[in-house]
Amino acid sequence: MKAAGATGATGATTGTAAEDRAAAWLQARGLVLVQRNYRVARGPSARGGEIDLVMRDRDGTLVFVEVRQRRGSAHGGAAASVTTAKQRRLVLAARHYLLRFAAPPPCRFDVLAIDGDSLTWLQAAFDA
Numbered sequence: 001m002k003a004a005g006a007t008g009a010t011g012a013t014t015g016t017a018a019e020d021r022a023a024a025w026l027q028a029r030g031l032v033l034v035q036r037n038y039r040v041a042r043g044p045s046a047r048g049g050e051i052d053l054v055m056r057d058r059d060g061t062l063v064f065v066e067v068r069q070r071r072g073s074a075h076g077g078a079a080a081s082v083t084t085a086k087q088r089r090l091v092l093a094a095r096h097y098l099l100r101f102a103a104p105p106p107c108r109f110d111v112l113a114i115d116g117d118s119l120t121w122l123q124a125a126f127d128a
Helices: 008-027 084-098
Strands: 032-040 049-056 062-070 107-115 118-126
Touching: 008 032, 008 049, 008 062, 008 107, 008 118, 032 084, 049 084, 062 084, 084 107
Parallel strands: 062 107
Antiparallel strands: 032 049, 049 062, 107 118
């Protein structure tokens, strides 16, 4: 998770706080946290990627959650900051994560957008 315009330790702290808030909010709605900050290393043929939260829904669906935070809407809301390139990196990281399963469970990609004090949960925000 990256807060728009955030850099350095303050940005990392802000990102961690946003992920903490998102995880707690989703858990209160019945999702179970499986893993945080799943990372795929960069390499000669890979750009790498990170999944902020891997969660499991009540029906067993594995949910890959991208947490986005914006303090203001000058450059669009938090959800608008999940670009096509970011979606591709998330899909690649999710495919890597799913390699651990002999029979991968159903999965989806959600976005938890934090705009100021407002949280918006976009379920199945995009397809693989």
